[in-house]
Amino acid sequence: MNHKVPGVPGLPDPIVLATDASVTPDLAASGYLATTGHTGLRAHAYPPYLARPSARVVVTELRAVYWGLSTVLSAHPGRPVETRVDNLQALTFLRRWQQGGSQMPDGYDTHLRSRGAQPSLVKLQMLAEYTPHLTFLHEKAHAGHPLNEAADSLSKLALRCLRGSVPHTELPRLIPLWAKGALRDYRRSLTTE
Template sequence: MINSPLRIDEFRAALELLPSDLARRAETLKLYATGRSNCPACGNVRDSVRLAFTAALFGDISAAERLLTTAERSAWLTSHATKCGRRGLRSVRNVPGNHGRVTGRWDAAGPLTAATDASWKNGVGGIGYITSQGSWGLRGWVTDHRDPTGTSKVLVSELRAVDLLLRAAGNPEVLLVDSLSALSFLRAWQRGDTELMPDGYDLRPRRRGAPSLVRLAEHVAEADGLVFQHVKGHSGHLLNEAADSLASIARRRVTERFDATGRATDLVSSFLSSWHQRPMAA
């Protein structure tokens, strides 16, 4: 039955058949391709992704790209069943927080660029990310006596924002961060110094495996072609400002009641419209 979901190992193996740009697009559809749902739109996504992988297996990359485009349209632009909950990827399997994607006439030229940021206030943290193709995510939490962060709360949160992005949306070509301290750790990990960790960070195993920064360090060390760039915070850079706002939404949502998903979606749509209308030299 073509509509049956892919196993995770099947999905991962199939990604290897695709060029890097198509693999990144397919990765954003993982929840649809590997999940079970009676929603017709989700079923259409599963069908199209499976057919795209089959086309790639036989070397027809052009057909694979067309089928992924069809899958994206089914995921983002069609009506999903009531209570489906999957329009916009509001959740990503095994990745905490809220995640989504907005659609528009985004310029496909240029590298896939992402930005991450963190926000802290009165013991409440928030992190956020955005990509130039419309994916976004956020997560907030309250610290307590079990918090393994240690003394470097802001630094660790900046790095956790990067981890959230890479786990939920895959590797961009360029990742913008406004923390020079975080950038120094990311570049050290790229050089293979994966044992370097922020002061006070608790390295004891978590319930679900290795600590997030240990996992992140290993991922960064193995991620070929991933470029980290510094951008000055609060300088008007559109993607950085969007990531900062998403982190703030995540932090505030912990203690306030409002529609974080709706607010994030509107914010990302606005920032990306401006981002893709800017002069390319900007």
């Protein structure tokens, strides 16, 4: 589910995108929030063929980057984007892909999906390699960075929704509420630095 809330006005480039993921043994969820106001979350049962269990966290983290980047880049083509991730393994893949590497997480299946669709990490690898003005940075997890905390909360909200503890009908209210609060806190953090 993707949403657009008012972004952070008057910010110079680059656009900042924060992504995060939450994984259980059988479920995967991701969330993202950008200074443009684009935000989203996804959750699904984790297909066992996509990667070995040890790689599921990094795969889900990278899928969060893909969904966030593809949304932001389609709305703002050509603008520089700084993507902040809190998973060092995911960051390593992103930086290698920027340099032309093609290695995927352990056991990730790169075969075409249904109806001939490319796997999301193959599309992300191509975005990283061929899109100018992308920067990938590490953001320490649970250190109070407003955008990272919001992405983390959105991924956990997606898991709770999938499990049935949060009704789907609440998402249109909760996602913009959390995103607006995080963007407000991010604006404040810029003025105090």
